[in-house]
Amino acid sequence: MRVIDMHYLIIGNSAAGVFAAETIRGLDPDGQITMISNEDCLPYSRCLTSYYLGNEISEEMMYIRDKAFYTETGIDFQVGYVERVDPDSKSVLLESGEKVIYDKLLIATGSSPFNPPLEGSDIGGIFELRTLGDAKAVAEFAPKAKNAVVMGAGLVGLKGAHGLHELGINVTIVGSAPQVLRHSIDIESAEILTRLLEEDGYRVHINTRVTKVLGEEDADGRMSVSGVLLNTGEKIPCQMIIRAVGVRPNVKLVRDSGVAVNYGIIVDEEMQTSVKDIYAAGDVAEAFDLLTGEKGVNAIWPSATEQGIIAGCNMAGVKRNYQGSLALNSAVICGVGIISAGLVNLPSGEGSVLRASEPDKNFYRKFVIKDGCLVGMIMVGDIEGAGILSGLIRKKAKVDVKYLQHMLVNPIEYPGYLPVERGGQ
Amino acid sequence: MQKLFFITKRCDGCQACEVACLEKHSQSQSIFMTKMEQPSPQPRIKVKKSGSHYWATVCQHCTDSMCVRACMTGAMQYSLTGEVSHNTNKCVGCWMCIMVCPLGAITTLNEAKKASKCDLCKDEMTPPCAASCSRQALFYGTPEEYEMKVAGD
Ligand SMILES: Cc1cc2nc3c(=O)[nH]c(=O)nc-3n(C[C@H](O)[C@H](O)[C@H](O)COP(=O)(O)OP(=O)(O)OC[C@H]3O[C@@H](n4cnc5c(N)ncnc54)[C@H](O)[C@@H]3O)c2cc1C
Numbered sequence: 338m339r340v341i342d343m344h345y346l347i348i349g350n351s352a353a354g355v356f357a358a359e360t361i362r363g364l365d366p367d368g369q370i371t372m373i374s375n376e377d378c379l380p381y382s383r384c385l386t387s388y389y390l391g392n393e394i395s396e397e398m399m400y401i402r403d404k405a406f407y408t409e410t411g412i413d414f415q416v417g418y419v420e421r422v423d424p425d426s427k428s429v430l431l432e433s434g435e436k437v438i439y440d441k442l443l444i445a446t447g448s449s450p451f452n453p454p455l456e457g458s459d460i461g462g463i464f465e466l467r468t469l470g471d472a473k474a475v476a477e478f479a480p481k482a483k484n485a486v487v488m489g490a491g492l493v494g495l496k497g498a499h500g501l502h503e504l505g506i507n508v509t510i511v512g513s514a515p516q517v518l519r520h521s522i523d524i525e526s527a528e529i530l531t532r533l534l535e536e537d538g539y540r541v542h543i544n545t546r547v548t549k550v551l552g553e554e555d556a557d558g559r560m561s562v563s564g565v566l567l568n569t570g571e572k573i574p575c576q577m578i579i580r581a582v583g584v585r586p587n588v589k590l591v592r593d594s595g596v597a598v599n600y601g602i603i604v605d606e607e608m609q610t611s612v613k614d615i616y617a618a619g620d621v622a623e624a625f626d627l628l629t630g631e632k633g634v635n636a637i638w639p640s641a642t643e644q645g646i647i648a649g650c651n652m653a654g655v656k657r658n659y660q661g662s663l664a665l666n667s668a669v670i671c672g673v674g675i676i677s678a679g680l681v682n683l684p685s686g687e688g689s690v691l692r693a694s695e696p697d698k699n700f701y702r703k704f705v706i707k708d709g710c711l712v713g714m715i716m717v718g719d720i721e722g723a724g725i726l727s728g729l730i731r732k733k734a735k736v737d738v739k740y741l742q743h744m745l746v747n748p749i750e751y752p753g754y755l756p757v758e759r760g761g762q
Numbered sequence: 763m764q765k766l767f768f769i770t771k772r773c774d775g776c777q778a779c780e781v782a783c784l785e786k787h788s789q790s791q792s793i794f795m796t797k798m799e800q801p802s803p804q805p806r807i808k809v810k811k812s813g814s815h816y817w818a819t820v821c822q823h824c825t826d827s828m829c830v831r832a833c834m835t836g837a838m839q840y841s842l843t844g845e846v847s848h849n850t851n852k853c854v855g856c857w858m859c860i861m862v863c864p865l866g867a868i869t870t871l872n873e874a875k876k877a878s879k880c881d882l883c884k885d886e887m888t889p890p891c892a893a894s895c896s897r898q899a900l901f902y903g904t905p906e907e908y909e910m911k912v913a914g915d
Binding site: 400 | 808810812826831836851856860861862863864870
């Protein structure tokens with residue numbers, strides 16, 4: 338008797354979806370794999386949209402897999418928007434009315450920009466930066482702009498600002514937090530970055546909000562952006578705006594399906610949701626933090642791929658547990674590298690900090706230690722060896738503090754053994 | 763899959779491996795000319811003194827690689843034979859791989875805005891670093907071959 342092949346269905350063809358599909362194919366050569374995405378293209382990296390926008394790379398370089406990807410891996414790729422997941426009939430319903438059944442389902446729908454209500458936001462010249470389509474739209478409009486405002490001083494905002502800056506546009510960054518990159522670095526390193534940005538000609542407003550978009554009629558009689566009004570009363574003239582204040586997981590398709598959602602879709606160690614045979618991974622999934630154990634979405638590329646791999650293993654019947662998400666960020670701002678990992682800002686009174694700072698050399702290092710373990714770090718400037726430290730954080734082992742003190746001001750090198758304290762884990 | 767293994771107790775820190783790697787990855791293929799080259803080539807293996815011994819840091823071509831997972835461009839990928847290959851054309855120098863490599867085996871080519879790591883010199887029978895190691899502290903082979911080799915030490 339022939340065993341009927343398993344049908345794996347993956348929604349989303351980005352980081353989590355692609356790594357899951359490849360993992361499944363590696364473990365189950367005969368299984369049927371279908372991928373559905375509303376983006377009709379090869380898998381690409383949305384982390385590169387700002388590079389594309391700034392003319393630093395071609396469209397070709399955006400793709401993370403080559404043309405033969407779907408055929409070589411034997412994946413049936415379908416273009417479509419999944420409206421609803423129906424666990425009872427083990428199927429999903431597409432916008433087109435088509436129904437696709439599955440044995441095992443992975444929801445890897447990622448996240449979308451979240452835009453709070455804003456007066457004047459229906460005026461032409463306002464953009465987001467999430468998809469290749471967004472990047473193309475911004476790139477097409479950019480030649481008409483001399484000045485731009487980027488709302489949001491997080492990673493997407495700063496990267497988007499860089500893209501526009503590369504095109505010779507004067508960019509003003511407006512962030513509501515007391516610092517840039519508030520989720521990934523501390524105030525000291527943020528000050529270095531802000532200074533670098535300002536030296537390069539950006540204007541940076543922190544602790545500030547855009548309260549209104551100002552418009553005027555363009556030559557064709559359409560309303561087009563002419564500036565923004567800040568809560569400080571200041572008006573900033575601009576011809577275009579990128580909104581990058583945050584993202585929200587794309588969970589609409591599981592509404593009322595029984596799949597439990599908190600902020601993202603809740604998953605267990607196997608990346609399975611509250612409903613059997615339905616898994617979730619990437620920006621849409623709410624897993625747990627490696628260090629704190631707290632539930633949360635860690636919307637970064639490395640977490641999406643890792644979760645995709647774990648989900649793929651378990652879907653293909655090979656048990657593998659997720660160790661938890663580690664906050665990890667790497668950015669290059671005005672040519673200066675910055676990498677952070679783990680918990681970089683502990684509540685006061687908790688843990689201890691080692692710090693080395695030479696702001697005029699754009700050098701900064703901060704190691705956060707708690708209960709003898711390295712739990713967080715920031716490196717600005719010389720970032721080589723950062724993975725040795727993030728590896729130590731991941732290991733949760735008691736670290737030799739002398740080693741860390743040495744690493745604070747010297748090149749970070751792997752000494753040939755783990756620099757953990759005797760009696761450590 | 764063949765890769766490089768480092769046998770600490772045999773290494774006397776001569777750094778011939780670094781020199782051989784530098785030459786191999788230079789445009790001129792001549793160690794005497796490397797200093798003149800722009801961008802300046804970097805060795806992809808680094809020997810350091812660590813306490814009373816030496817340690818050579820070089821990519822271990824991990825089977826479940828952190829760098830492949832973290833790479834946001836698709837530049838780091840497994841080859842069909844399982845090595846971690848780095849496509850420098852795709853690399854944009856975002857340093858995500860450096861952020862996660864627990865061995866520190868990936869370095870920056872700052873001028874070129876590219877990451878750099880051991881590519882095992884696939885056009886050579888034996889990578890020049892291993893060939894140049896007079897004390898045979900660098901072993902090129904499969905993990906099984908390495909096990910046998912170390913067992914015989
Ligand atoms: C400009 C920018 C820069 C970034 N830079 C970095 C960086 O430097 N480092 C970093 O770690 N992270 C970065 N990120 C975040 C990173 O891109 C995400 O964490 C990652 O893409 C998440 O992958 P994913 O597979 O979970 O989801 P996504 O990449 O969001 O992909 C989800 C896919 O599913 C499709 N989809 C969604 N809903 C449906 C539906 N109902 N039906 C069918 N298809 C659907 C979407 O169209 C999309 O193709 C950046 C993001 C942006 C936007």
